[in-house]
Amino acid sequence: MPRRIAVVGAGLAAVSTCDALRARGYDGELVLYSAEHGLPYDRPPLSKDVLLGKARREDVSLRPEQWYEGQRIELRDGTSVRTIRPGEGGVELADGSVAGADRVVLATGGTPRPLPVPGGDDPAVHLLRTWEDAERLRERLLPGAAVTVVGAGLIGAETAAVAVALGCRVTLVDPVAVPLAGVVGDHLAGVLHRRHAEEGIEVITAGVERIERRAGQLVVRLAGREEGVVADTVVAGIGIRPAVELAQGAGLHVDNGVVVRVGQRTSHPNVFAVGDVARLDGHPVRHEHWEAAQRGGEAAASGLLGLTVPEVGAPWFWSDRYGVRLEAVGSMADAERVVLRGERMAFGLRGDRVVAAAGIDRGRDVKVARRIIDRGIEVDAGRLVDGGDLRSVLR
Ligand SMILES: Cc1cc2nc3c(=O)[nH]c(=O)nc-3n(C[C@H](O)[C@H](O)[C@H](O)COP(=O)(O)OP(=O)(O)OC[C@H]3O[C@@H](n4cnc5c(N)ncnc54)[C@H](O)[C@@H]3O)c2cc1C
Structure with missing residues:
Protein backbone atom coordinates (compact mmCIF):
# COMPACT_ATOMS: atom_id res chain seq x y z
CA MET A 1 0.00 0.00 0.00
CA PRO A 2 1.52 3.37 -1.00
CA ARG A 3 1.97 5.81 1.89
CA ARG A 4 1.93 9.05 -0.07
CA ILE A 5 0.43 9.58 -3.50
CA ALA A 6 1.04 12.78 -5.48
CA VAL A 7 -1.56 13.56 -8.13
CA VAL A 8 -0.31 16.11 -10.67
CA GLY A 9 -3.06 18.21 -12.25
CA ALA A 10 -6.46 18.87 -10.72
CA GLY A 11 -8.98 18.36 -13.48
CA LEU A 12 -11.67 15.70 -13.56
CA ALA A 13 -9.25 12.78 -13.96
CA ALA A 14 -7.26 13.85 -10.89
CA VAL A 15 -10.30 14.42 -8.69
CA SER A 16 -11.85 11.16 -9.85
CA THR A 17 -8.61 9.34 -8.93
CA CYS A 18 -8.63 10.84 -5.42
CA ASP A 19 -12.32 10.11 -4.94
CA ALA A 20 -11.92 6.50 -6.06
CA LEU A 21 -8.81 5.97 -3.91
CA ARG A 22 -10.68 6.94 -0.76
CA ALA A 23 -13.78 4.98 -1.82
CA ARG A 24 -11.56 1.89 -2.19
CA GLY A 25 -10.15 2.31 1.29
CA TYR A 26 -6.85 4.11 0.67
CA ASP A 27 -5.91 5.67 3.99
CA GLY A 28 -2.51 7.21 3.24
CA GLU A 29 -1.54 10.75 2.30
CA LEU A 30 -2.99 12.24 -0.87
CA VAL A 31 -1.71 15.47 -2.37
CA LEU A 32 -3.27 17.17 -5.38
CA TYR A 33 -1.04 19.65 -7.23
CA SER A 34 -2.84 22.13 -9.44
CA ALA A 35 -1.15 24.67 -11.69
CA GLU A 36 -4.46 26.59 -11.71
CA HIS A 37 -5.81 28.67 -8.85
CA GLY A 38 -8.94 27.90 -6.89
CA LEU A 39 -11.07 24.79 -6.60
CA PRO A 40 -10.88 22.24 -9.42
CA TYR A 41 -13.71 22.74 -11.90
CA ASP A 42 -15.50 20.99 -14.72
CA ARG A 43 -14.62 21.95 -18.31
CA PRO A 44 -17.67 21.00 -20.44
CA PRO A 45 -19.72 24.01 -19.19
CA LEU A 46 -16.98 26.37 -20.40
CA SER A 47 -18.12 26.15 -24.03
CA LYS A 48 -21.80 26.09 -23.02
CA ASP A 49 -23.33 27.80 -19.96
CA VAL A 50 -20.18 29.68 -18.93
CA LEU A 51 -19.83 31.37 -22.34
CA LEU A 52 -23.57 32.03 -22.31
CA GLY A 53 -23.11 33.79 -18.96
CA LYS A 54 -25.41 31.31 -17.21
CA ALA A 55 -22.86 29.67 -14.89
CA ARG A 56 -20.52 31.17 -12.34
CA ARG A 57 -17.25 29.68 -11.19
CA GLU A 58 -18.83 28.14 -8.07
CA ASP A 59 -21.46 26.47 -10.27
CA VAL A 60 -18.80 24.47 -12.10
CA SER A 61 -16.66 23.30 -9.17
CA LEU A 62 -16.11 19.56 -9.29
CA ARG A 63 -16.43 19.29 -5.49
CA PRO A 64 -17.11 21.79 -2.68
CA GLU A 65 -14.14 22.96 -0.61
CA GLN A 66 -15.15 20.89 2.44
CA TRP A 67 -14.96 17.73 0.39
CA TYR A 68 -11.16 17.96 0.11
CA GLU A 69 -10.87 18.46 3.86
CA GLY A 70 -13.32 15.67 4.62
CA GLN A 71 -11.43 13.27 2.34
CA ARG A 72 -8.05 14.36 3.75
CA ILE A 73 -6.86 15.52 0.35
CA GLU A 74 -4.24 18.24 0.47
CA LEU A 75 -5.13 20.55 -2.43
CA ARG A 76 -2.07 22.57 -3.44
CA ASP A 77 -3.57 24.98 -5.97
CA GLY A 78 -1.38 27.44 -7.84
CA THR A 79 1.44 24.90 -7.52
CA SER A 80 3.04 23.53 -10.68
CA VAL A 81 5.10 20.39 -10.64
CA ARG A 82 8.34 20.92 -12.55
CA THR A 83 9.68 17.39 -12.67
CA ILE A 84 8.74 14.00 -11.34
CA ARG A 85 11.37 11.72 -9.88
CA PRO A 86 9.69 8.37 -9.59
CA GLY A 87 12.92 6.50 -8.89
CA GLU A 88 13.78 8.79 -5.97
CA GLY A 89 10.24 8.90 -4.62
CA GLY A 90 9.21 12.49 -5.16
CA VAL A 91 8.18 15.44 -7.27
CA GLU A 92 9.96 18.76 -7.71
CA LEU A 93 7.78 21.84 -7.56
CA ALA A 94 8.15 25.04 -9.59
CA ASP A 95 9.76 26.82 -6.59
CA GLY A 96 12.51 24.19 -6.54
CA SER A 97 11.32 22.39 -3.41
CA VAL A 98 11.00 18.63 -3.46
CA ALA A 99 8.03 16.76 -2.01
CA GLY A 100 8.06 13.04 -1.25
CA ALA A 101 5.69 10.62 -2.95
CA ASP A 102 6.01 6.91 -3.47
CA ARG A 103 3.46 6.94 -6.32
CA VAL A 104 2.78 9.68 -8.85
CA VAL A 105 -0.39 10.06 -10.91
CA LEU A 106 -0.04 12.21 -14.02
CA ALA A 107 -3.37 13.93 -14.70
CA THR A 108 -1.99 16.89 -16.59
CA GLY A 109 -4.60 16.97 -19.37
CA GLY A 110 -3.71 18.92 -22.48
CA THR A 111 -3.29 22.38 -23.90
CA PRO A 112 -5.15 23.69 -26.94
CA ARG A 113 -3.17 23.72 -30.17
CA PRO A 114 -2.54 27.29 -31.25
CA LEU A 115 -3.29 28.12 -34.90
CA PRO A 116 -0.06 27.12 -36.67
CA VAL A 117 -0.05 30.06 -39.11
CA PRO A 118 1.52 33.54 -39.17
CA GLY A 119 -0.58 35.75 -36.89
CA GLY A 120 -2.05 32.70 -35.13
CA ASP A 121 -0.61 33.98 -31.84
CA ASP A 122 -2.39 37.37 -32.02
CA PRO A 123 -4.02 38.16 -28.63
CA ALA A 124 -7.40 38.46 -30.38
CA GLY A 237 -10.82 25.03 -31.77
CA ILE A 238 -8.41 22.72 -33.53
CA GLY A 239 -7.65 20.15 -30.86
CA ILE A 240 -5.25 19.75 -27.98
CA ARG A 241 -1.72 18.56 -27.37
CA PRO A 242 -1.40 16.19 -24.42
CA ALA A 243 0.72 17.68 -21.61
CA VAL A 244 3.39 14.97 -21.67
CA GLU A 245 6.44 17.02 -20.64
CA LEU A 246 6.72 15.57 -17.11
CA ALA A 247 6.42 12.04 -18.47
CA GLN A 248 9.03 12.72 -21.14
CA GLY A 249 11.38 14.23 -18.59
CA ALA A 250 11.12 11.07 -16.50
CA GLY A 251 11.83 8.86 -19.52
CA LEU A 252 8.38 7.25 -19.64
CA HIS A 253 6.98 5.71 -22.81
CA VAL A 254 5.22 8.57 -24.59
CA ASP A 255 3.59 8.25 -28.01
CA ASN A 256 0.61 10.52 -28.68
CA GLY A 257 0.10 10.69 -24.91
CA VAL A 258 1.54 8.82 -21.97
CA VAL A 259 1.11 5.19 -22.92
CA VAL A 260 -0.73 3.20 -20.24
CA ARG A 261 -1.81 -0.38 -19.70
CA VAL A 262 -4.61 -1.84 -17.55
CA GLY A 263 -4.97 0.10 -14.30
CA GLN A 264 -3.50 3.22 -15.99
CA ARG A 265 0.04 1.93 -15.39
CA THR A 266 2.78 3.68 -17.31
CA SER A 267 6.15 2.22 -18.27
CA HIS A 268 7.42 3.14 -14.76
CA PRO A 269 5.99 1.03 -11.91
CA ASN A 270 5.53 4.05 -9.61
CA VAL A 271 3.78 6.27 -12.14
CA PHE A 272 0.18 6.17 -13.40
CA ALA A 273 -1.48 8.42 -15.97
CA VAL A 274 -5.14 9.35 -16.43
CA GLY A 275 -7.47 11.50 -18.50
CA ASP A 276 -6.69 13.44 -21.66
CA VAL A 277 -2.93 12.95 -21.25
CA ALA A 278 -3.09 9.14 -21.31
CA ARG A 279 -3.44 6.74 -24.23
CA LEU A 280 -4.27 3.09 -23.67
CA ASP A 281 -1.67 0.87 -25.30
CA GLY A 282 -3.04 -0.69 -28.48
CA HIS A 283 -5.66 2.04 -29.00
CA PRO A 284 -4.86 4.50 -31.78
CA VAL A 285 -6.52 7.54 -30.17
CA ARG A 286 -6.67 9.21 -26.78
CA HIS A 287 -10.24 9.57 -25.60
CA GLU A 288 -10.37 13.26 -24.73
CA HIS A 289 -13.77 13.07 -23.13
CA TRP A 290 -15.35 13.68 -19.76
CA GLU A 291 -16.37 10.10 -19.04
CA ALA A 292 -12.98 8.69 -20.05
CA ALA A 293 -11.35 11.02 -17.49
CA GLN A 294 -13.83 9.96 -14.80
CA ARG A 295 -13.41 6.23 -15.49
CA GLY A 296 -9.66 6.54 -15.92
CA GLY A 297 -9.48 7.86 -12.37
CA GLU A 298 -11.41 4.86 -11.09
CA ALA A 299 -9.14 2.48 -13.00
CA ALA A 300 -6.02 4.23 -11.69
CA ALA A 301 -7.22 3.94 -8.10
CA SER A 302 -7.67 0.19 -8.57
CA GLY A 303 -4.26 -0.06 -10.24
CA LEU A 304 -2.57 1.92 -7.47
CA LEU A 305 -4.08 -0.30 -4.78
CA GLY A 306 -3.48 -3.58 -6.61
CA LEU A 307 -7.23 -4.26 -6.93
CA THR A 308 -9.08 -5.74 -9.89
CA VAL A 309 -9.55 -3.04 -12.48
CA PRO A 310 -13.17 -2.60 -13.64
CA GLU A 311 -13.93 -3.17 -17.34
CA VAL A 312 -14.36 0.21 -19.02
CA GLY A 313 -16.35 -0.70 -22.14
CA ALA A 314 -16.79 1.49 -25.21
CA PRO A 315 -15.93 5.20 -24.89
CA TRP A 316 -18.83 7.66 -24.83
CA PHE A 317 -19.15 11.43 -25.17
CA TRP A 318 -21.76 14.10 -25.65
CA SER A 319 -21.82 17.57 -27.18
CA ASP A 320 -24.52 20.26 -26.95
CA ARG A 321 -25.36 22.90 -29.55
CA TYR A 322 -28.56 24.73 -30.59
CA GLY A 323 -30.51 22.98 -27.87
CA VAL A 324 -29.77 19.51 -29.26
CA ARG A 325 -27.48 16.88 -27.82
CA LEU A 326 -25.14 14.68 -29.81
CA GLU A 327 -24.04 11.46 -28.12
CA ALA A 328 -21.66 8.90 -29.53
CA VAL A 329 -20.30 5.60 -28.25
CA GLY A 330 -17.64 3.24 -29.55
CA SER A 331 -15.35 3.86 -32.50
CA MET A 332 -16.83 4.71 -35.92
CA ALA A 333 -13.29 4.33 -37.33
CA ASP A 334 -13.59 0.59 -36.70
CA ALA A 335 -16.86 0.29 -38.68
CA GLU A 336 -17.02 -1.28 -42.15
CA ARG A 337 -20.45 0.21 -42.85
CA VAL A 338 -22.91 2.59 -41.27
CA VAL A 339 -26.68 2.00 -41.10
CA LEU A 340 -29.26 4.60 -40.14
CA ARG A 341 -32.22 4.34 -37.84
CA GLY A 342 -34.25 7.31 -39.00
CA GLU A 343 -32.58 10.65 -39.60
CA ARG A 344 -30.92 11.03 -36.23
CA MET A 345 -29.35 7.73 -35.23
CA ALA A 346 -26.48 5.86 -36.87
CA PHE A 347 -24.83 2.53 -36.12
CA GLY A 348 -21.35 1.51 -37.23
CA LEU A 349 -21.05 -2.21 -37.97
CA ARG A 350 -18.11 -4.51 -38.41
CA GLY A 351 -19.47 -7.78 -39.77
CA ASP A 352 -22.58 -8.39 -37.67
CA ARG A 353 -21.24 -6.59 -34.61
CA VAL A 354 -22.10 -3.03 -33.66
CA VAL A 355 -18.84 -1.18 -32.94
CA ALA A 356 -20.17 2.38 -32.76
CA ALA A 357 -23.37 4.36 -32.51
CA ALA A 358 -24.25 8.02 -32.56
CA GLY A 359 -27.48 9.90 -32.10
CA ILE A 360 -28.86 13.41 -32.04
CA ASP A 361 -31.31 13.69 -29.14
CA ARG A 362 -31.38 9.89 -29.01
CA GLY A 363 -29.97 9.35 -25.52
CA ARG A 364 -32.05 6.29 -24.77
CA ASP A 365 -31.07 4.53 -28.01
CA VAL A 366 -27.39 5.40 -27.52
CA LYS A 367 -27.55 3.87 -24.05
CA VAL A 368 -28.98 0.63 -25.44
CA ALA A 369 -26.44 0.69 -28.29
CA ARG A 370 -23.70 0.94 -25.72
CA ARG A 371 -24.87 -2.26 -24.05
CA ILE A 372 -25.06 -3.98 -27.44
CA ILE A 373 -21.46 -2.92 -28.16
CA ASP A 374 -20.13 -3.85 -24.74
CA ARG A 375 -21.73 -7.28 -24.87
CA GLY A 376 -20.42 -7.90 -28.39
CA ILE A 377 -23.89 -9.04 -29.53
CA GLU A 378 -24.20 -10.08 -33.18
CA VAL A 379 -27.19 -8.44 -34.76
CA ASP A 380 -29.06 -8.40 -38.05
CA ALA A 381 -28.74 -4.81 -39.30
CA GLY A 382 -32.45 -4.81 -40.20
CA ARG A 383 -33.31 -4.86 -36.49
CA LEU A 384 -31.28 -1.71 -35.94
CA VAL A 385 -32.88 0.08 -38.86
CA ASP A 386 -36.54 -0.66 -38.22
CA GLY A 387 -38.35 1.50 -35.71
CA GLY A 388 -38.99 -1.36 -33.21
CA ASP A 389 -37.80 -1.29 -29.61
CA LEU A 390 -34.00 -1.44 -29.73
CA ARG A 391 -33.92 -3.16 -26.35
CA SER A 392 -35.24 -6.33 -28.01
CA VAL A 393 -31.73 -6.79 -29.46
CA LEU A 394 -30.43 -7.25 -25.91
CA ARG A 395 -32.77 -10.14 -25.13
C1 LIG B 1 -14.37 23.79 -23.38
C2 LIG B 1 -14.46 22.30 -23.22
C3 LIG B 1 -15.69 21.65 -23.40
C4 LIG B 1 -15.78 20.27 -23.27
N1 LIG B 1 -16.99 19.67 -23.47
C5 LIG B 1 -17.10 18.33 -23.37
C6 LIG B 1 -18.35 17.68 -23.59
O1 LIG B 1 -19.36 18.31 -23.88
N2 LIG B 1 -18.40 16.33 -23.49
C7 LIG B 1 -17.31 15.56 -23.17
O2 LIG B 1 -17.41 14.33 -23.09
N3 LIG B 1 -16.10 16.16 -22.94
C8 LIG B 1 -15.98 17.51 -23.03
N4 LIG B 1 -14.77 18.13 -22.81
C9 LIG B 1 -13.58 17.29 -22.51
C10 LIG B 1 -13.40 17.04 -21.01
O3 LIG B 1 -13.70 18.18 -20.27
C11 LIG B 1 -11.96 16.59 -20.80
O4 LIG B 1 -11.81 15.35 -21.43
C12 LIG B 1 -11.60 16.49 -19.33
O5 LIG B 1 -11.71 17.74 -18.70
C13 LIG B 1 -10.18 15.98 -19.17
O6 LIG B 1 -9.83 16.01 -17.83
P1 LIG B 1 -8.32 15.86 -17.36
O7 LIG B 1 -8.40 15.85 -15.87
O8 LIG B 1 -7.66 14.76 -18.07
O9 LIG B 1 -7.56 17.19 -17.89
P2 LIG B 1 -7.78 18.72 -17.55
O10 LIG B 1 -9.20 18.99 -17.23
O11 LIG B 1 -7.14 19.46 -18.67
O12 LIG B 1 -6.93 18.97 -16.22
C14 LIG B 1 -5.53 18.97 -16.21
C15 LIG B 1 -5.04 19.93 -15.16
O13 LIG B 1 -3.66 19.69 -14.92
C16 LIG B 1 -3.01 20.92 -14.69
N5 LIG B 1 -1.56 20.74 -14.91
C17 LIG B 1 -0.94 20.47 -16.08
N6 LIG B 1 0.40 20.37 -15.87
C18 LIG B 1 0.60 20.56 -14.54
C19 LIG B 1 1.77 20.58 -13.72
N7 LIG B 1 2.99 20.36 -14.23
N8 LIG B 1 1.62 20.82 -12.40
C20 LIG B 1 0.38 21.02 -11.86
N9 LIG B 1 -0.75 21.01 -12.60
C21 LIG B 1 -0.64 20.78 -13.93
C22 LIG B 1 -3.67 21.84 -15.71
O14 LIG B 1 -3.45 23.18 -15.37
C23 LIG B 1 -5.13 21.40 -15.57
O15 LIG B 1 -5.78 22.14 -14.58
C24 LIG B 1 -14.64 19.52 -22.94
C25 LIG B 1 -13.40 20.16 -22.75
C26 LIG B 1 -13.30 21.54 -22.89
C27 LIG B 1 -11.97 22.21 -22.71
Missing part, protein backbone atom coordinates in the same frame (compact mmCIF):
# COMPACT_ATOMS: atom_id res chain seq x y z
CA VAL A 125 -7.13 34.78 -31.37
CA HIS A 126 -8.71 32.92 -28.47
CA LEU A 127 -8.30 29.35 -27.27
CA LEU A 128 -10.71 27.67 -24.91
CA ARG A 129 -9.54 25.33 -22.19
CA THR A 130 -9.58 27.12 -18.83
CA TRP A 131 -12.00 29.23 -16.80
CA GLU A 132 -9.87 32.29 -17.60
CA ASP A 133 -10.01 31.49 -21.33
CA ALA A 134 -13.81 31.31 -21.14
CA GLU A 135 -14.06 34.58 -19.18
CA ARG A 136 -11.85 36.41 -21.68
CA LEU A 137 -13.78 35.06 -24.63
CA ARG A 138 -17.18 35.78 -23.09
CA GLU A 139 -16.28 39.45 -22.85
CA ARG A 140 -15.75 39.47 -26.62
CA LEU A 141 -19.01 37.73 -27.60
CA LEU A 142 -21.05 40.93 -27.77
CA PRO A 143 -24.12 41.41 -29.95
CA GLY A 144 -23.04 42.42 -33.45
CA ALA A 145 -19.39 41.42 -32.95
CA ALA A 146 -17.80 39.63 -35.92
CA VAL A 147 -16.54 36.29 -34.64
CA THR A 148 -14.68 33.75 -36.75
CA VAL A 149 -14.38 30.25 -35.33
CA VAL A 150 -11.66 28.10 -36.84
CA GLY A 151 -12.34 24.38 -36.49
CA ALA A 152 -15.85 22.90 -36.60
CA GLY A 153 -15.22 19.86 -34.41
CA LEU A 154 -16.76 19.64 -30.94
CA ILE A 155 -15.54 22.74 -29.13
CA GLY A 156 -15.54 24.94 -32.25
CA ALA A 157 -19.11 23.94 -33.10
CA GLU A 158 -20.32 24.57 -29.54
CA THR A 159 -18.58 27.94 -29.41
CA ALA A 160 -20.07 29.00 -32.75
CA ALA A 161 -23.54 28.01 -31.51
CA VAL A 162 -23.13 30.07 -28.33
CA ALA A 163 -21.75 33.07 -30.23
CA VAL A 164 -24.71 33.14 -32.64
CA ALA A 165 -27.13 32.77 -29.72
CA LEU A 166 -25.49 35.84 -28.15
CA GLY A 167 -26.11 37.87 -31.31
CA CYS A 168 -22.63 37.75 -32.84
CA ARG A 169 -22.10 37.60 -36.60
CA VAL A 170 -20.38 34.25 -36.85
CA THR A 171 -18.22 32.67 -39.54
CA LEU A 172 -17.18 29.05 -39.11
CA VAL A 173 -14.13 27.86 -41.03
CA ASP A 174 -12.90 24.29 -41.41
CA PRO A 175 -10.84 22.70 -44.19
CA VAL A 176 -13.01 19.58 -44.00
CA ALA A 177 -16.38 19.77 -45.80
CA VAL A 178 -18.19 17.58 -43.27
CA PRO A 179 -16.33 17.65 -39.95
CA LEU A 180 -16.88 14.77 -37.47
CA ALA A 181 -17.81 12.32 -40.27
CA GLY A 182 -15.14 9.94 -38.99
CA VAL A 183 -16.65 10.09 -35.49
CA VAL A 184 -20.42 9.93 -36.08
CA GLY A 185 -20.71 8.85 -39.73
CA ASP A 186 -21.34 10.98 -42.86
CA HIS A 187 -25.08 11.36 -42.45
CA LEU A 188 -25.22 12.59 -38.87
CA ALA A 189 -22.15 14.75 -39.38
CA GLY A 190 -23.92 16.36 -42.36
CA VAL A 191 -27.07 17.02 -40.31
CA LEU A 192 -24.99 18.62 -37.56
CA HIS A 193 -22.85 20.71 -39.88
CA ARG A 194 -25.77 22.00 -41.99
CA ARG A 195 -27.41 23.24 -38.83
CA HIS A 196 -24.78 25.99 -38.51
CA ALA A 197 -25.88 27.59 -41.77
CA GLU A 198 -29.55 27.12 -40.83
CA GLU A 199 -28.84 29.13 -37.67
CA GLY A 200 -27.39 32.00 -39.71
CA ILE A 201 -23.69 31.20 -39.53
CA GLU A 202 -21.54 31.66 -42.61
CA VAL A 203 -19.85 28.31 -43.11
CA ILE A 204 -16.66 28.21 -45.18
CA THR A 205 -14.72 25.10 -46.19
CA ALA A 206 -11.11 26.22 -46.39
CA GLY A 207 -7.83 26.14 -44.50
CA VAL A 208 -6.50 29.25 -42.75
CA GLU A 209 -3.25 30.56 -44.27
CA ARG A 210 -2.54 33.53 -42.02
CA ILE A 211 -4.09 36.15 -39.81
CA GLU A 212 -3.41 39.84 -40.37
CA ARG A 213 -4.18 42.93 -38.31
CA ARG A 214 -6.08 45.73 -40.03
CA ALA A 215 -7.39 48.84 -38.30
CA GLY A 216 -8.08 47.19 -34.96
CA GLN A 217 -9.60 44.08 -36.54
CA LEU A 218 -8.29 40.77 -37.79
CA VAL A 219 -8.39 39.51 -41.34
CA VAL A 220 -8.41 35.73 -41.64
CA ARG A 221 -6.79 34.80 -44.96
CA LEU A 222 -8.00 31.51 -46.39
CA ALA A 223 -6.44 29.11 -48.90
CA GLY A 224 -7.89 29.52 -52.37
CA ARG A 225 -9.91 32.64 -51.58
CA GLU A 226 -9.02 36.16 -52.55
CA GLU A 227 -11.27 37.76 -49.98
CA GLY A 228 -10.25 37.50 -46.31
CA VAL A 229 -12.76 37.20 -43.46
CA VAL A 230 -12.78 40.29 -41.24
CA ALA A 231 -13.25 39.52 -37.55
CA ASP A 232 -13.21 41.29 -34.21
CA THR A 233 -12.42 38.01 -32.52
CA VAL A 234 -11.09 34.68 -33.76
CA VAL A 235 -11.51 31.44 -31.80
CA ALA A 236 -9.37 28.42 -32.63
